[in-house]
Amino acid sequence: MSAIAKLARQPWIFAFVAAVAVWLATAAFTHGQGAGGVLSVAFTFATFFVIVAIGQMFVVTLGPGNVDLSIPATMTLAGTVSMKIMDGANWMILPGYLIAVAVGLVVGLFNVALIRLLRIPPIIATLSSSFVIQSAAIWYNRGLRVKPPTLLADFTTAKIFGLPVLAIIVILIAAVMHVVLTRTVYGRTVIAIGQNARAARLAGLDVGRVRLATYVMCAVFAASCGYVLAGFSGGAALNMGQEYLLSSIAVVVIGGTSVAGGFANVPGLWGAALFLFLLVTMLNTFGLGAGVRLVLTGLIIITVIVIAGGSRANAR
Amino acid sequence: MTGPAFARLLRGALPALSLALLLGAIFYLQPRTMSYFGLNLLLNLAVPIALATVAQMLILTVNDLDLSIGSYVSLTACIAATWLRDTPLLGLLALGGGVLAYGALGALIHLRNLPSIVVTLGMSFVWLGLAILVLPTPGGKAPDIVRALMTWKPPYVPFPIIACVVIAALAHVALMRSPYGAVLRGAGGNPRAVARAGWSLLRVKVTMYMAAGFVGALAGIALVGLTTSADANIALRYTLLSIAGAILGGSEFVGGRVSPIGAVIGAITLTLAASFLSFLRLNPDFQIGAQGAILILVLALRALIGRAEKDR
Numbered sequence: 001m002s003a004i005a006k007l008a009r010q011p012w013i014f015a016f017v018a019a020v021a022v023w024l025a026t027a028a029f030t031h032g033q034g035a036g037g038v039l040s041v042a043f044t045f046a047t048f049f050v051i052v053a054i055g056q057m058f059v060v061t062l063g064p065g066n067v068d069l070s071i072p073a074t075m076t077l078a079g080t081v082s083m084k085i086m087d088g089a090n091w092m093i094l095p096g097y098l099i100a101v102a103v104g105l106v107v108g109l110f111n112v113a114l115i116r117l118l119r120i121p122p123i124i125a126t127l128s129s130s131f132v133i134q135s136a137a138i139w140y141n142r143g144l145r146v147k148p149p150t151l152l153a154d155f156t157t158a159k160i161f162g163l164p165v166l167a168i169i170v171i172l173i174a175a176v177m178h179v180v181l182t183r184t185v186y187g188r189t190v191i192a193i194g195q196n197a198r199a200a201r202l203a204g205l206d207v208g209r210v211r212l213a214t215y216v217m218c219a220v221f222a223a224s225c226g227y228v229l230a231g232f233s234g235g236a237a238l239n240m241g242q243e244y245l246l247s248s249i250a251v252v253v254i255g256g257t258s259v260a261g262g263f264a265n266v267p268g269l270w271g272a273a274l275f276l277f278l279l280v281t282m283l284n285t286f287g288l289g290a291g292v293r294l295v296l297t298g299l300i301i302i303t304v305i306v307i308a309g310g311s312r313a314n315a316r
Numbered sequence: 317m318t319g320p321a322f323a324r325l326l327r328g329a330l331p332a333l334s335l336a337l338l339l340g341a342i343f344y345l346q347p348r349t350m351s352y353f354g355l356n357l358l359l360n361l362a363v364p365i366a367l368a369t370v371a372q373m374l375i376l377t378v379n380d381l382d383l384s385i386g387s388y389v390s391l392t393a394c395i396a397a398t399w400l401r402d403t404p405l406l407g408l409l410a411l412g413g414g415v416l417a418y419g420a421l422g423a424l425i426h427l428r429n430l431p432s433i434v435v436t437l438g439m440s441f442v443w444l445g446l447a448i449l450v451l452p453t454p455g456g457k458a459p460d461i462v463r464a465l466m467t468w469k470p471p472y473v474p475f476p477i478i479a480c481v482v483i484a485a486l487a488h489v490a491l492m493r494s495p496y497g498a499v500l501r502g503a504g505g506n507p508r509a510v511a512r513a514g515w516s517l518l519r520v521k522v523t524m525y526m527a528a529g530f531v532g533a534l535a536g537i538a539l540v541g542l543t544t545s546a547d548a549n550i551a552l553r554y555t556l557l558s559i560a561g562a563i564l565g566g567s568e569f570v571g572g573r574v575s576p577i578g579a580v581i582g583a584i585t586l587t588l589a590a591s592f593l594s595f596l597r598l599n600p601d602f603q604i605g606a607q608g609a610i611l612i613l614v615l616a617l618r619a620l621i622g623r624a625e626k627d628r
Contacts, residue, residue: 064570065569065570067433114612117616117619118612118615118616118618118619119619119622120563120615120619121569123381123559123569124559124560124563124569124611124615127556127559127560127611128560128608128611128612128615129608129612130608131604131605131607131608131609131611132605132608132609132612134604134605135601135602135603135604135605135606135608136605138601138604139599139601139602139605246383246437246440249433249434249437250434250437250438253431253434259431259433259434260431289448289449290445290448291445291446291447291448291449291452292445292449293445294441294442294444294445294448295441295442295445295446295449296445297441297445298438298439298440298441298442298443298445299438299442301434301437301438301441302435302438302439302442305430305434305435305438306424306428306430
């Protein structure tokens with residue numbers, strides 16, 4: 001009894017319950033047909049959501065106003081630059097990835113420089129920088145669509161026992177990041193800053209450096225996602241990051257991380273990412289029009305947040 | 317005048333100064349814009365953007381952020397181009413429903429203590445979905461009265477300038493000069509103090525959200541008056557434009573420090589920035605980037621002035 005009660009109190013449980021509910025509803029509609037396949041596809045796409053959401057979660061945890069809006073532009077730039085430099089050559093896969101990481105590093109440092117030097121809220125800093133980054137991607141891309149190296153494409157679509165290899169790797173990364181969040185000085189500092197930045201500073205924590213590390217890490221995760229997504233979808237496209245702006249924030253919050261900062265959890269990201277994808281799949285399976293689908297997506301997201309958010313408010 | 321006082325004055329005048337500078341540069345590059353007709357063309361699209369920016373600023377006043385304003389303006393534009401023209405009563409009811417929905421959102425956000433970013437993010441899907449339901453394919457037609465108003469050519473002063481001045485003046489009087497406006501801004505600055513003084517924070521939130529919904533609907537109607545037809549994606553970029561415009565105009569993210577006049581000026585500046593870049597014959601690839609650069613530049617200036625303000 002106590003184990004179940006403890007489980008029910010976990011902030012991430014809502015996301016998983018919602019994901020399972022949506023999956024069951026889909027399976028019931030199709031009388032169980034293709035339910036396993038849907039789950040496999042969901043894991044594939046949820047992987048990309050989770051990669052960006054890990055970085056976004058750390059940023060959001062830093063406290064009110066901390067959101068990275070430059071994730072889509074960073075994904076696009078990293079995807080474009082790495083694909084063009086690799087030019088389909090298999091031996092370039094690793095250097096290509098390092099280039100994507102370098103793009104993330106530069107973007108992250110640029111964001112932090114804007115926040116620090118201009119003393120502007122991170123939302124506005126990352127918003128303005130995203131314009132510049134997107135522009136750089138457009139200029140660099142010139143409408144070309146370079147195919148990814150065949151090995152990279154195979155790797156991003158490979159599956160073991162129906163589970164995508166990429167998903168397994170990202171589950172491992174999520175586990176590592178869970179330890180980083182809950183067991184390391186860095187992770188605890190991020191949470192402390194989110195709960196009370198002033199108290200954290202007075203306690204002698206290096207707020208500036210942790211903030212810098214967090215924004216850079218978020219940009220590197222976004223760049224990595226751009227790299228694997230471009231490999232997965234047969235090349236980089238200028239709009240490839242578009243849906244990740246809203247979904248990265250939605251996944252973080254539905255996963256049980258507080259938007260006000262100071263409370264975060266990694267498992268919820270997987271639950272929320274699966275939920276979001278399965279939700280869209282369910283509405284598609286029901287054969288609804290685009291309009292109804294969007295309306296229901298929005299309403300269900302809000303409902304989940306009202307339920308999950310309300311419980312957190314009581315807990316505090 | 318002492319240094320800090322001068323810096324404060326400069327800070328207040330910064331939005332207007334950047335606008336004047338930009339306008340000067342445009343006149344220099346393309347002297348033909350310095351006419352009634354030229355200004356009309358240049359500033360036409362500023363009217364709906366200014367309205368959307370004021371709506372965003374109203375939400376900013378109570379320390380929230382509206383990430384759905386762009387899709388909401390799209391929806392109201394679609395309603396204006398269809399129902400408002402064909403069956404005006406139904407159109408007005410639908411627009412009124414939108415305003416009520418905004419009020420309900422404000423109440424929900426306040427009562428359940430929800431983050432506005434996420435709720436409005438969810439609502440952006442809802443508004444967009446509704447817009448697609450109202451107008452599945454681009455089309456529709458602006459109501460004649462709206463079209464007539466938006467293309468009105470008053471003597472001497474082009475209509476967009478009159479419209480922007482009226483919008484700024486009305487918002488300024490309502491928010492900065494009226495007694496309840498002070499309470500509304502106070503609720504952003506120190507909600508607890510306002511609540512202790514006996515004001516209902518719920519009423520404040522609902523009022524602000526409904527006002528934003530109303531002004532946002534006006535933005536949609538004004539937009540259709542200019543474009544004559546609508547589509548569901550017509551104003552999606554207004555979300556980011558409105559935030560950038562409000563911030564350019566001197567509004568702060570928290571603390572109820574907002575400026576309606578600044579917001580309108582910020583919106584005009586962003587509209588003109590796009591024209592300025594095309595007058596420069598800049599490679600279109602760089603246009604978005606240059607808009608971002610202008611935003612960063614103005615914010616850098618403000619940071620510099622802010623630093624001078626603190627040097628005493």
